[in-house]
Amino acid sequence: MRFTKPGPPQAVLLSYVALIAVGVLLFMLLPTTKAKVSPIDALFTVTSAVTVTGLTVINTETQLTDTGKWLILSLIQIGGLGYMTLTTFLLITFRRKIGVKERLILSESLNYPGVYGLVRFLKRVVLFVFIIEAAGCLLLYIHWVPSMGITGAAFPAFFHSVSAFNNAGFSLFTDNLIPFRGDLYVNLVISALIFLGGIGFFVIHDIYLLFTKRTERLSTHTKLVLSLSIMLVVFGWLGLILTEFAHYNGIWSLNWKERLLSTLFLSVSSRTAGFNTVDIGSLSESSLFLLTILMFIGASPGSTGGGIKTTTFSVILLSVLSYVRGRSEVVVFNRSIPQDLIHRAMVVMALAFTYIAFVNLLIDRIEEKDFLSTLFEVVSAFATVGLSVGGGEGLSFSAQFSSFSKILIVLSMIVGRVGIVSFALALVGREEESRIKHPEARLLL
Amino acid sequence: MRFTKPGPPQAVLLSYVALIAVGVLLFMLLPTTKAKVSPIDALFTVTSAVTVTGLTVINTETQLTDTGKWLILSLIQIGGLGYMTLTTFLLITFRRKIGVKERLILSESLNYPGVYGLVRFLKRVVLFVFIIEAAGCLLLYIHWVPSMGITGAAFPAFFHSVSAFNNAGFSLFTDNLIPFRGDLYVNLVISALIFLGGIGFFVIHDIYLLFTKRTERLSTHTKLVLSLSIMLVVFGWLGLILTEFAHYNGIWSLNWKERLLSTLFLSVSSRTAGFNTVDIGSLSESSLFLLTILMFIGASPGSTGGGIKTTTFSVILLSVLSYVRGRSEVVVFNRSIPQDLIHRAMVVMALAFTYIAFVNLLIDRIEEKDFLSTLFEVVSAFATVGLSVGGGEGLSFSAQFSSFSKILIVLSMIVGRVGIVSFALALVGREEESRIKHPEARLLL
Ligand SMILES: [K+]
Ligand SMILES: [K+]
Numbered sequence: 053m054r055f056t057k058p059g060p061p062q063a064v065l066l067s068y069v070a071l072i073a074v075g076v077l078l079f080m081l082l083p084t085t086k087a088k089v090s091p092i093d094a095l096f097t098v099t100s101a102v103t104v105t106g107l108t109v110i111n112t113e114t115q116l117t118d119t120g121k122w123l124i125l126s127l128i129q130i131g132g133l134g135y136m137t138l139t140t141f142l143l144i145t146f147r148r149k150i151g152v153k154e155r156l157i158l159s160e161s162l163n164y165p166g167v168y169g170l171v172r173f174l175k176r177v178v179l180f181v182f183i184i185e186a187a188g189c190l191l192l193y194i195h196w197v198p199s200m201g202i203t204g205a206a207f208p209a210f211f212h213s214v215s216a217f218n219n220a221g222f223s224l225f226t227d228n229l230i231p232f233r234g235d236l237y238v239n240l241v242i243s244a245l246i247f248l249g250g251i252g253f254f255v256i257h258d259i260y261l262l263f264t265k266r267t268e269r270l271s272t273h274t275k276l277v278l279s280l281s282i283m284l285v286v287f288g289w290l291g292l293i294l295t296e297f298a299h300y301n302g303i304w305s306l307n308w309k310e311r312l313l314s315t316l317f318l319s320v321s322s323r324t325a326g327f328n329t330v331d332i333g334s335l336s337e338s339s340l341f342l343l344t345i346l347m348f349i350g351a352s353p354g355s356t357g358g359g360i361k362t363t364t365f366s367v368i369l370l371s372v373l374s375y376v377r378g379r380s381e382v383v384v385f386n387r388s389i390p391q392d393l394i395h396r397a398m399v400v401m402a403l404a405f406t407y408i409a410f411v412n413l414l415i416d417r418i419e420e421k422d423f424l425s426t427l428f429e430v431v432s433a434f435a436t437v438g439l440s441v442g443g444g445e446g447l448s449f450s451a452q453f454s455s456f457s458k459i460l461i462v463l464s465m466i467v468g469r470v471g472i473v474s475f476a477l478a479l480v481g482r483e484e485e486s487r488i489k490h491p492e493a494r495l496l497l
Numbered sequence: 498m499r500f501t502k503p504g505p506p507q508a509v510l511l512s513y514v515a516l517i518a519v520g521v522l523l524f525m526l527l528p529t530t531k532a533k534v535s536p537i538d539a540l541f542t543v544t545s546a547v548t549v550t551g552l553t554v555i556n557t558e559t560q561l562t563d564t565g566k567w568l569i570l571s572l573i574q575i576g577g578l579g580y581m582t583l584t585t586f587l588l589i590t591f592r593r594k595i596g597v598k599e600r601l602i603l604s605e606s607l608n609y610p611g612v613y614g615l616v617r618f619l620k621r622v623v624l625f626v627f628i629i630e631a632a633g634c635l636l637l638y639i640h641w642v643p644s645m646g647i648t649g650a651a652f653p654a655f656f657h658s659v660s661a662f663n664n665a666g667f668s669l670f671t672d673n674l675i676p677f678r679g680d681l682y683v684n685l686v687i688s689a690l691i692f693l694g695g696i697g698f699f700v701i702h703d704i705y706l707l708f709t710k711r712t713e714r715l716s717t718h719t720k721l722v723l724s725l726s727i728m729l730v731v732f733g734w735l736g737l738i739l740t741e742f743a744h745y746n747g748i749w750s751l752n753w754k755e756r757l758l759s760t761l762f763l764s765v766s767s768r769t770a771g772f773n774t775v776d777i778g779s780l781s782e783s784s785l786f787l788l789t790i791l792m793f794i795g796a797s798p799g800s801t802g803g804g805i806k807t808t809t810f811s812v813i814l815l816s817v818l819s820y821v822r823g824r825s826e827v828v829v830f831n832r833s834i835p836q837d838l839i840h841r842a843m844v845v846m847a848l849a850f851t852y853i854a855f856v857n858l859l860i861d862r863i864e865e866k867d868f869l870s871t872l873f874e875v876v877s878a879f880a881t882v883g884l885s886v887g888g889g890e891g892l893s894f895s896a897q898f899s900s901f902s903k904i905l906i907v908l909s910m911i912v913g914r915v916g917i918v919s920f921a922l923a924l925v926g927r928e929e930e931s932r933i934k935h936p937e938a939r940l941l942l
Contacts, residue, residue, distance in 0.1 A: 376844075376918070391836075
């Protein structure tokens with residue numbers, strides 16, 4: 053027997069689908085594009101914004117009107133923060149009570165453990181978003197005024213601050229952030245925004261509690277996320293330097309400062325912001341594969357980023373190490389990781405691999421384009437990254453795809469944003485536990 | 498503290514390494530090749546035979562002498578059956594007692610559950626091997642006499658029967674089995690040998706017990722292996738027809754009978770025999786990716802084949818389905834799969850992915866050759882399959898690799914044959930369980 057009422061996973065999935073539907077309607081009805089675009093491309097663009105992916109089949113700078121750019125920016129902000137989060141925040145602001153059911157859905161949407169302190173947490177999240185995005189906007193504005201002018205710098209500064217904090221990867225520049233590849237200031241500001249957006253609201257909240265002395269120590273979750281995020285950035289940086297070394301078509305054609313900056317930026321951005329300061333299509337195949345792995349791992353839970361998440365990755369890693377050493381406990385920061393978390397992490401990994409393999413196989417079969425470029429695009433969509441080897445004219449590789457494959461990429465962005473397990477739960481639905489207990493199977497592995 | 502005595506995983510790993518060392522010595526000292534070959538190529542060839550992989554950097558037909566062919570065949574038989582199995586069988590034959598330690602190692606080597614009935618099981622295994630290989634040899638001999646003559650057909654029949662049952666993939670013909678792509682008889686005999694070799698001795702033994710009425714029903718393990726093996730063959734067959742459909746460079750350039758036969762044969766052979774009746778390099782990229790998945794899944798445990806194994810694959814699949822449905826029990830054939838088996842299956846998958854990703858990244862970086870061809874070669878080595886897009890003159894893609902990459906492929910074949918978890922256990926070794934219990938960590942995924 054299946055439950056008939058939609059549970060939290062269904063509600064979150066439906067909220068994204070509804071937001072995309074409204075977005076497509078607005079995109080088609082308002083004067084958003086300079087020339088007419090196909091409904092598929094409108095769906096693709098809106099989904100890419102709502103899921104904060106950043107893959108493009110329409111050039112944001114040259115093909116969108118100002119209305120179009122504002123619509124994309126609004127969808128990024130709503131999608132990044134989460135539709136449920138925003139509506140609940142509005143409800144609270146207008147002093148409406150929210151019930152237990154809404155709290156459960158909100159807790160799923162925000163990835164907050166439990167419902168205790170949820171409303172206070174929500175209010176702070178919205179405040180964090182406002183402060184960080186305002187600061188980022190101001191920092192970029194000051195830097196861009198000399199070259200773009202007092203009025204000209206305003207919208208780009210705002211747009212890129214919001215896009216970076218939400219890990220959206222959309223840029224107003226045709227070549228994304230390639231013009232700024234040697235600009236240390238822009239690199240640092242955007243990287244900081246991406247990093248803060250990617251570690252998750254829970255972690256930001258935890259750091260806030262420590263700084264305001266409301267707690268004495270950081271939670272295990274925060275310690276794990278921070279140490280792993282820093283380790284992955286360093287690992288990715290060193291890895292990319294090795295995979296690009298002496299490969300003179302790409303990053304190695306630049307000077308040393310730009311080589312170091314662009315590999316570091318790419319390491320930060322690949323999990324899962326999706327900005328690029330170099331042409332991804334010019335990188336070596338080993339760099340593309342390394343980036344695919346980084347994209348797959350992704351950002352941290354309860355953030356604007358995607359992927360299987362840093363925590364999932366580390367739980368699997370620690371669990372495997374424990375197993376090989378013959379230990380029954382999996383320990384991190386003197387805490388034992390419970391069995392059900394390990395099981396969930398393994399399920400996430402298995403489902404993610406299966407999903408990516410299947411969609412990749414389909415698109416490979418249909419498009420018959422380069423294998424690695426296709427795999428890169430599928431993982432980029434699934435992990436809501438937005439990096440792409442490119443499809444000409446500043447667009448993503450998807451721009452060369454047939455409608456059917458574009459729809460598969462759209463689906464992958466939604467699955468990636470909702471989360472593969474939540475998506476599966478939303479589709480299949482839980483059954484009531486059978487009371488029959490079966491005898492144990494004896495299997496050899 | 499670590500145990501200092503080698504446990505069963507170490508003993509199995511060491512037995513393969515020792516066998517390879519002896520094989521290389523014999524290969525270099527005896528007149529095995531017509532022209533001089535490098536030590537790396539000798540190591541590669543011997544490892545490929547001992548691990549029953551079938552990747553070649555030396556052409557078996559044109560470059561090896563008769564002595565060389567016999568040496569390869571002997572190494573295939575010893576490596577396929579397992580060195581421990583053979584030596585123990587010889588010990589028993591000469592009426593020597595075998596101790597508890599030998600029994601534990603043998604049980605690990607044969608993938609037999611426990612030590613009860615182990616010696617009787619071992620004797621039957623050797624008998625099965627003899628009967629099946631003799632039958633295969635006879636069937637091939639009868640068929641090949643008209644074209645190859647009464648004496649000429651003998652060695653090819655013997656060689657291919659042994660190579661097929663041991664899932665070795667070595668062939669005496671320059672183009673592997675391409676000359677027989679339309680020959681239904683050869684296709685059926687070789688496929689049957691591969692299938693029997695790939696389901697595992699435990700399953701063959703179980704079927705034998707049922708036929709001789711010593712048991713009334715098949716074990717859950719046997720039911721699972723048989724149903725999954727058949728499902729995977731059918732799934733692979735249909736999949737390959739779809740991925741090759743209207744792709745006129747490869748299989749679709751043949752007539753319908755050959756199209757159906759060669760896709761079916763490839764589906765059987767890719768897990769993990771490694772024979773081919775078509776040029777793998779001519780297949781579409783989606784076919785190569787589908788084959789990579791089939792190779793990765795591999796054969797069944799306790800068999801001559803590799804990969805993560807059909808049972809591991811099905812335990813993961815069933816566990817994910819149960820999780821999504823919210824069931825705590827994972828049920829197969831009315832039996833519940835115990836938690837530690839699920840955990841081990843997940844560890845196998847995670848380790849296999851990590852190993853393949855890392856080695857693939859290294860070889861990509863060093864060789865800078867086509868990504869998919871390289872990935873295909875790495876998975877083929879890891880899963881001891883032996884299929885390859887080819888490197889010219891009937892050799893594998895590895896033939897174009899540098900010495901360092903060849904050594905990585907050699908390592909992958911050994912890791913694949915020993916099993917990734919056993920390999921890790923052999924390297925790391927179990928630690929004594931700590932008595933300290935840690936409080937639970939609270940993490941978000
Ligand atoms: K993104
Ligand atoms: K093989």
